[in-house]
Amino acid sequence: MPFIPHTEADVQEMLAAIGAGDIETLFDEIPANLRAGKLAGVPVGMNEQEISRLMLERAELDGRPLCFMGAGAYDHHIPAAVWEITTRGEFYSAYTPYQAEASQGTLQLIYEFQTMMAGLTGLDVSNASLYDGASGLAEATLMAIRANRKSKSHRVLVPTTVHPHYRKTARTIVHNQGIELVELPYCPQGGNTLLEALEPYAGQDIAALVIQQPNFFGILEDVDALTDWAHAQGALVIGVANPTALALLKPPGRWGSNGADIACGEGQPLGVPLMSGGPYFGYMCCKLDLVRQMPGRIVGRTLDRDGREGFTLTLQAREQHIRRSKATSNICTNQGLLVTAATIYMSLLGAEGLRRVALACHDNTRKLVAALTANDCVQPVFNRPCFHEVPLRLTLPADGIVRSLHAHNILPGYLLSKEYPELADTLLVCATEMRTDADIATYAEHLNRAIGAQSAAGCPVQPKMA
Amino acid sequence: MSNIPVELKYAKTHEWARQNDDGSVTVGITDNAQDQLGDMVYIEVPEKGQTVLAQEACAVVESVKAASDVYSPVTGAVVEVNESLAESPETVNQDAYGAGWLFRVQPSDAGELDGLMDGDTYAGFLEDEAH
Numbered sequence: 001m002p003f004i005p006h007t008e009a010d011v012q013e014m015l016a017a018i019g020a021g022d023i024e025t026l027f028d029e030i031p032a033n034l035r036a037g038k039l040a041g042v043p044v045g046m047n048e049q050e051i052s053r054l055m056l057e058r059a060e061l062d063g064r065p066l067c068f069m070g071a072g073a074y075d076h077h078i079p080a081a082v083w084e085i086t087t088r089g090e091f092y093s094a095y096t097p098y099q100a101e102a103s104q105g106t107l108q109l110i111y112e113f114q115t116m117m118a119g120l121t122g123l124d125v126s127n128a129s130l131y132d133g134a135s136g137l138a139e140a141t142l143m144a145i146r147a148n149r150k151s152k153s154h155r156v157l158v159p160t161t162v163h164p165h166y167r168k169t170a171r172t173i174v175h176n177q178g179i180e181l182v183e184l185p186y187c188p189q190g191g192n193t194l195l196e197a198l199e200p201y202a203g204q205d206i207a208a209l210v211i212q213q214p215n216f217f218g219i220l221e222d223v224d225a226l227t228d229w230a231h232a233q234g235a236l237v238i239g240v241a242n243p244t245a246l247a248l249l250k251p252p253g254r255w256g257s258n259g260a261d262i263a264c265g266e267g268q269p270l271g272v273p274l275m276s277g278g279p280y281f282g283y284m285c286c287k288l289d290l291v292r293q294m295p296g297r298i299v300g301r302t303l304d305r306d307g308r309e310g311f312t313l314t315l316q317a318r319e320q321h322i323r324r325s326k327a328t329s330n331i332c333t334n335q336g337l338l339v340t341a342a343t344i345y346m347s348l349l350g351a352e353g354l355r356r357v358a359l360a361c362h363d364n365t366r367k368l369v370a371a372l373t374a375n376d377c378v379q380p381v382f383n384r385p386c387f388h389e390v391p392l393r394l395t396l397p398a399d400g401i402v403r404s405l406h407a408h409n410i411l412p413g414y415l416l417s418k419e420y421p422e423l424a425d426t427l428l429v430c431a432t433e434m435r436t437d438a439d440i441a442t443y444a445e446h447l448n449r450a451i452g453a454q455s456a457a458g459c460p461v462q463p464k465m466a
Numbered sequence: 467m468s469n470i471p472v473e474l475k476y477a478k479t480h481e482w483a484r485q486n487d488d489g490s491v492t493v494g495i496t497d498n499a500q501d502q503l504g505d506m507v508y509i510e511v512p513e514k515g516q517t518v519l520a521q522e523a524c525a526v527v528e529s530v531k532a533a534s535d536v537y538s539p540v541t542g543a544v545v546e547v548n549e550s551l552a553e554s555p556e557t558v559n560q561d562a563y564g565a566g567w568l569f570r571v572q573p574s575d576a577g578e579l580d581g582l583m584d585g586d587t588y589a590g591f592l593e594d595e596a597h
Contacts, residue, residue, distance in 0.1 A: 149513055292510070292528070317528045317533040318528075322532050322533065323532075326535065
């Protein structure tokens, strides 16, 4: 099938049929003062050779550093078969097909994806994916407001241990709808969200509580206590979870006595390369009784009239092509290609394989922390258990150290002071299953040397001699 | 020709209203509406105790074809909702004027009912809509 929508001849024929001179006249009814005119800064089109070269040059800007950074996107091993299969012609379309039921293979794949995500999260249903983890939280927030009919408020509690980018994205998307995201402080010792931080809201009308597990600091939240507190207040619980971690941790559907109501998160760890920051994909799962409030597409398994198994889009009456402005969401697509990769990734690893990846990440991060904190100038910030990320505080200015490590092609972690000013000179470090003992030793060695050099140059921890 | 009981009142948005002896008003969708929508798969009724405004969407009927809003014909407080529709939405198809009722409102102004159509007017309205 040629992916050329219409030729110049097709266009002319269609214009002639409706009696329009050119495409521009179709937009005559838009007043001139509402038009953007020419888009400055948008370059002219490029051919394949030119665009390939541009993309290669851009990709090379990332270099190939030894990556100890996570903060929401993780450097995992992707079996070669994942993208070999994903880029087969039969799958290689980034879109949910418009004539959906004609593409049974794609629908079956999405159905398998949904089944695996529902299994990982311990919830009843999954959609076919969302744009990314951050927009997933925004959609989950809107969904919780719609679904919690007991609550008249438009307030959602969001701990500051939730990924800062997710919080910003959610705020951008929901604030014009009169929804208030109330931020909760974290425990300075544990790096987690305490019930004490929730208590001021006891008895108030709260639509939902967001809980990220592991949280942005990599720390494990006491999800059972937080979930039960929220449910006791009549609030829904939105769990934001790293899918790799779910292979080890209690799934959101089993948090507390009744389980989280909605789970969402970033799907990138499941077979999607870092790719300079995207595209990634978001996932969303929920309890069955909320399914009609869930945005996005859902594939169901059914029988055709001859009794043969088939796959079909279901619950479409909630979607915007039918429900128009009253649709559950203006999400109108999913991240089909990335979901294809994730589905193949999960099916190749299996539950046991994913669990081993999660364990290896946890082990390596513990080794990394032990190796780095052997230097007295590097200290853990929090005392609570972690999954595969940990904040480490340097007792001297981090900027120079980070620069020095960059110069040795090491990505030493995420500087938390950008988002958390109180966590100055603190690196959020991560070691996935990709990092070997030798990698960890390399990081420690260069870090020690950088600290040594900076200390000699006048480290603030050294007393100044008169 | 769809079934239009003469004793009921009708809204242009295809709801029926029945005034009960206690002054409350029972609301559902008409036989014509259920027929147009097709097999019901989900009914979302308002919350008991909720205040609804006349001509304001307060319920959703979802069929295999579409999800449609249901508008309250009168302003008032919802005193009862048809809980059984959660389990058996097809009741709306089978008995739109009886067991398929959606909710019951205690109107703040019973006079509002006079603004609705009677059965004959609604039948004429359907005819005009069809043409």
